[in-house]
Structure formats: C-alpha cells, structure tokens
Amino acid sequence: MFAATDRNRTNDRIQRRYRNVFLGMTLLLVLPVLIILGLLVVRGGPVLTAEFLFEFPKSGMTAGGIFPAFLGTIILVTMGLVFSVPLGIAAAIYLSEYAPDNWLTRSINLAIINLAGVPSIVHALFGVGAFVIFFGFGTSILAASLTLAIMALPVVIVATRESLQAVPHAFREACWAMGATRWQTIRRVVLPNSVSGILTGVILEVSRTAGETAPIMFTGAAFFVPFLPQTIFDKTMALSLHLFVISTQVPGVPEDFPYGVALLLIIIVLSMNALSIGFRTWLRGRKKW
Amino acid sequence: MTTSKDDSVDPLTDTQEIAVRTEKLSLWYGSFQALYDVDFAVRRGLITSLIGPSGCGKSTLLRCVNRINERLGYVRTEGKVEVLDTDVYASGIELTQLRRHVGMVFQRPNPLPLSIRENILFAHQLHEPGSEALPKADRDAIVEKALREVLLWDTVKDRLDRSATGLSLEEQQKLCIARLLPVKPKVILMDEPCSALDPKATAAVEDLIWQLRGEYTILLVTHNMAQARRASDECAFMLMGRMVEHGPTDRLFVTPEDTRTADYIEGKYG
Numbered sequence: 001m002f003a004a005t006d007r008n009r010t011n012d013r014i015q016r017r018y019r020n021v022f023l024g025m026t027l028l029l030v031l032p033v034l035i036i037l038g039l040l041v042v043r044g045g046p047v048l049t050a051e052f053l054f055e056f057p058k059s060g061m062t063a064g065g066i067f068p069a070f071l072g073t074i075i076l077v078t079m080g081l082v083f084s085v086p087l088g089i090a091a092a093i094y095l096s097e098y099a100p101d102n103w104l105t106r107s108i109n110l111a112i113i114n115l116a117g118v119p120s121i122v123h124a125l126f127g128v129g130a131f132v133i134f135f136g137f138g139t140s141i142l143a144a145s146l147t148l149a150i151m152a153l154p155v156v157i158v159a160t161r162e163s164l165q166a167v168p169h170a171f172r173e174a175c176w177a178m179g180a181t182r183w184q185t186i187r188r189v190v191l192p193n194s195v196s197g198i199l200t201g202v203i204l205e206v207s208r209t210a211g212e213t214a215p216i217m218f219t220g221a222a223f224f225v226p227f228l229p230q231t232i233f234d235k236t237m238a239l240s241l242h243l244f245v246i247s248t249q250v251p252g253v254p255e256d257f258p259y260g261v262a263l264l265l266i267i268i269v270l271s272m273n274a275l276s277i278g279f280r281t282w283l284r285g286r287k288k289w
Numbered sequence: 290m291t292t293s294k295d296d297s298v299d300p301l302t303d304t305q306e307i308a309v310r311t312e313k314l315s316l317w318y319g320s321f322q323a324l325y326d327v328d329f330a331v332r333r334g335l336i337t338s339l340i341g342p343s344g345c346g347k348s349t350l351l352r353c354v355n356r357i358n359e360r361l362g363y364v365r366t367e368g369k370v371e372v373l374d375t376d377v378y379a380s381g382i383e384l385t386q387l388r389r390h391v392g393m394v395f396q397r398p399n400p401l402p403l404s405i406r407e408n409i410l411f412a413h414q415l416h417e418p419g420s421e422a423l424p425k426a427d428r429d430a431i432v433e434k435a436l437r438e439v440l441l442w443d444t445v446k447d448r449l450d451r452s453a454t455g456l457s458l459e460e461q462q463k464l465c466i467a468r469l470l471p472v473k474p475k476v477i478l479m480d481e482p483c484s485a486l487d488p489k490a491t492a493a494v495e496d497l498i499w500q501l502r503g504e505y506t507i508l509l510v511t512h513n514m515a516q517a518r519r520a521s522d523e524c525a526f527m528l529m530g531r532m533v534e535h536g537p538t539d540r541l542f543v544t545p546e547d548t549r550t551a552d553y554i555e556g557k558y559g
Contacts, residue, residue: 100362101362102362170395170397170399171399171401171402173357173360173395173399174395174399174400174401174465175401175411176357176360176388177355177357177388177392177393177395178388178389178392178411178412178415178468178469178472179384179385179386179387179388179389179412179415179416179472180385180411180415181385184415188401188403188411189401189402189403192402193402
C-alpha cells in the first residue's frame with residue numbers, strides 16, 4: 001500500500017538532480033575563496049617575517065619591508081572608525097527612534113541607501129574636493145581618513161539602524177506607557193539591548209575599508225614615503241596602494257612580495273572581524289532577552 | 290444606542306466620583322473612523338470592563354485615556370477625555386505626567402529586559418526626583434511592597450536580580466502590573482491582560498485585578514465575556530466604534546436593554 005510508484009521514483013530523481021545543482025553552485029562559491037586563500041598562504045606566508053613587517057622598503061621597494069604601509073593602513077582605518085562611528089550611530093538613532101514617518105525621512109533613507117552604492121572613486125573625488133582643497137587639509141592622513149569615513153557612513157547607519165530595529169517594539173511601548181521620554185527609553189532600554197549588534201556591525205563594515213585604494217590614493221596615501229608620519233597632516237603609505245604599486249608600477253620586485261602584502265591585508269580585516277565577533281559573544285552573554 | 294448616554298450618566302447621581310469621562314469622543318486612523326461620539330464615564334475605584342467584537346474600538350477607546358494612540362502619527366481625535374476632571378487633550382498637559390498617573394497593562398506581558406528589581410523601580414526612577422540616590426533599604430522596601438501587592442513577592446523574592454523575561458507569562462503579567470504601583474497611578478488601563486495566558490494564569494491575574502479594586506480605578510478591555518462578567522463591577526458594550534450600552538455588570542448580562550447587546554451576549558455574533 002505504501003510502496004513507491006514510478007511517479008514517486010521520477011520525483012525523487014528530479015529532486016536529487018536539483019539538490020546536486022544547488023550543491024554544485026555552493027561549492028563553486030567556496031572554491032575560489034579557498035584557492036585564493038591557499039595561494040596567498042603558500043606564497044605569501046614565508047614572506048611575512050618580522051623584518052618584512054617592521055622594516056622600511058629598500059632599494060626602490062624591491063627589498064626590505066612594508067612597515068610604513070602596515071602602520072599607515074592601521075592609522076587610516078582607526079581614524080576612519082573614529083570619524084564615522086559617532087556620526088553614523090547618532091544619525092541612525094535619529095532615523096530609527098525619533099524621525100516621523102514622512103517624505104523627508106523616507107528621502108533621507110533613500111539617499112543613504114544610494115550613498116552606499118556610490119563607487120569608491122567618486123568618494124575619492126569628493127574627498128579631494130572637500131577635504132584636500134576646500135578645507136585645506138592637503139593630501140594627508142586626515143583627508144584620507146575622512147574620505148574613508150564618508151564612504152563607511154551609509155553602511156554604519158544601516159547596520160546601526162537594523163540593530164535598533166531588532167529591539168522589540170513592545171519594550172518601547174512599555175516605557176512610553178510608563179511616562180518615559182524617548183531619550184530615557186533609548187538610554188535605558190533600546191541602546192543596552194542593541195549595542196552588541198551595533199558595534200559588531202559597525203566594526204565589520206568599517207574594517208572593509210582597509211582594502212580600499214581609490215579613496216585614499218588621491219587624498220593622503222603616497223607611493224613611497226621614506227619616514228613615518230609625524231602628524232595627521234602628513235602623507236602616509238598604505239597596504240592597499242602599496243600592493244598596487246609593487247604589483248604593477250615597480251620593476252624588479254620579488255614575485256612573492258605582493259602575496260605577502262595581500263595576505264597581511266586579509267589578516268588585518270579578518271582579525272578585526274574576529275575581534276568584533278568575540279566582542280559580540282561577550283556582550284550577548286549579558287543580554288537579558 | 291439611545292440607552293448608552295443615560296446609562297453612562299446615571300452613575301453621576303451616586304456618590305461615586307467619576308475617574309475617566311469621555312464626551313463626544315471621535316477618533317480617526319487616517320480616513321477610517323474608529324470611534325463615533327463616544328460618551329462614557331468610568332467610576333472611581335471600580336473595575337469597568339469594555340466588551341465588544343474585534344475591531345469595535347474598545348482598545349482604541351482605552352488608548353485614548355493615556356494618549357498612547359498618538360504615537361501613530363496619523364491619528365486624529367475630536368471631543369473630550371477627562372481624567373479626574375482634567376481634560377487630557379488640553380494644551381499644557383504633560384504626557385509623561387499623564388502616563389505616570391494612568392498606567393497601562395498590555396495584552397502580551399512586556400517586562401523590560403532588565404532585572405525584576407529594575408523593572409519595579411523603573412517608573413519610580415523616571416518620576417520621583419532623587420530616586421536613584423535612595424538608600425538601598427528604601428528601594429528594597431518599594432520593590433517588596435509592589436511585589437506583595439501583586440502576590441508575587443513569595444515566588445520571586447530570592448531572584449530579584451534575575452532577568453524579568455525569564456519569568457512565566459503569568460508572573461510577567463503580574464510584574465507588569467506591579468511596576469506601575471510605586472508611582473501610585475490613579476487609573477490602570479488593561480488591554481486584554483489575560484489573552485496571552487492559560488486558564489490557570491488567567492484566574493490568578495483576575496484575582497489580582499479584583500484585589501486592586503478600590504485603591505485603583507481599573508478599565509479592562511476584554512473579548513472574554515465570562516471574564517467581564519466575573520471580574521468587573523460595570524460593563525460597557527461597544528459596537529462599530531459606538532458605545533451601545535453601559536451599566537452594572539450583573540444587570541447588563543442578565544437584562545440588557547439594547548437588543549444588540551443581548552445578541553452579542555448570547556453569542557449571535559462576535
């Protein structure tokens with residue numbers, strides 16, 4: 001009575017076929033990542049010695065290390081975070097908790113989404129116009145990190161807003177019904193319950209700017225600087241630009257050098273991600289719902 | 290329809306004061322009119338239940354009393370709502386003060402994601418100056434008093450610093466009532482407070498509501514007619530945004546004056 005019919009067997013065959021197609025697609029996605037990572041580790045791994053990390057480039061960048069670029073990237077990303085995070089979080093709190101649902105708010109939200117889609121070279125040109133020329137910062141760490149911050153802003157806002165929206169509305173209603181102001185509600189209930197999501201989302205998004213080249217190459221990153229930056233008005237080297245330079249612009253660079261730089265860049269981004277995930281796990285442990 | 294006004298005005302002749310009164314209250318959600326000229330009076334210290342089929346406007350009416358409806362930007366209200374003889378829609382009304390004196394209990398228990406102790410002290414800290422600086426003993430006394438009033442003290446006294454969201458639904462709902470008490474509200478609005486609870490928990494919360502009677506004026510929205518009958522002094526029946534009939538619960542359920550009330554009570558619709 002419950003034996004399989006021909007029809008069942010056909011259905012089974014078809015469903016297995018689809019399953020295999022989808023599985024294949026998934027593997028196809030993972031494969032390039034594994035190949036790239038493997039190649040980088042195999043060829044770049046041996047390059048990443050203490051000398052390579054902490055020495056200046058020598059002989060027209062064909063020897064020595066990458067310390068100024070390594071340090072430059074860390075500085076740029078950190079400053080980008082410092083500029084974009086407070087601004088982005090404040091804007092997201094306004095949009096999520098205060099802004100009335102009207103055409104103005106909707107157009108601001110639309111603008112933010114569109115801003116996230118602006119190509120990075122356009123941000124670079126904006127950075128040149130605004131920070132380098134108009135504000136007179138010159139090509140400097142300040143101008144470059146501000147440009148990175150502008151680029152990161154929309155994703156910071158979106159990540160923050162999503163974390164805020166994830167806090168159940170019932171909590172807000174409960175507070176309001178007890179006579180709490182919006183700020184008291186945000187301060188006592190909404191923020192404590194969204195801070196983990198906000199911070200991890202923000203770190204995750206901003207760490208990606210470590211790999212950006214276009215926004216910094218016109219605003220503050222240099223081909224080669226023979227000394228470490230002393231102030232935020234100095235130029236700096238950066239890993240992403242350095243990678244571009246030694247792979248395409250300078251003859252005679254040892255073949256494995258670019259692999260080493262690329263691996264380091266990935267390690268920086270991944271360790272920031274790991275840090276933020278660890279941070280989230282720690283904060284989650286203290287969450288009460 | 291004709292009886293509603295007379296019934297709601299009648300109690301005025303008694304010695305009981307009126308805690309909440311609406312006059313010609315109409316309300317629109319956008320272009321949809323949810324309330325039509327509602328005249329209604331809630332007597333002080335009693336439990337008044339609001340019954341009627343889904344969408345009849347009973348929750349909307351309730352939410353006019355603490356003006357929580359206004360959080361939705363597209364709400365328009367006309368007419369008058371008075372709480373203890375003060376027009377709450379008049380200019381110069383401070384919403385946070387109104388909501389301090391008119392507490393609200395929601396359909397789904399919504400304790401804040403804080404500890405039990407912090408939940409009880411939350412409203413107190415919002416409204417009482419210097420509350421944060423109170424000696425621990427005083428704060429503990431506030432917590433104990435509120436929890437005792439809702440018959441929760443003995444169950445939770447050993448875990449006051451645990452998260453309130455870990456309590457059972459019944460305990461959560463009692464906590465949601467308890468957290469209103471430290472600021473001594475005059476009126477407590479309850480929006481189907483038992484509909485998320487099982488029968489046993491419902492009975493427990495009903496008992497509690499009955500205990501609070503006298504000290505607080507309670508306005509209770511329910512779609513459970515048995516509950517209205519068991520747990521209220523007065524009962525009002527609403528239909529399609531209009532107040533149909535309002536009177537003592539015993540009388541309304543036994544000899545309703547309006548045929549629509551009678552049909553609803555008999556279960557012919559709703």
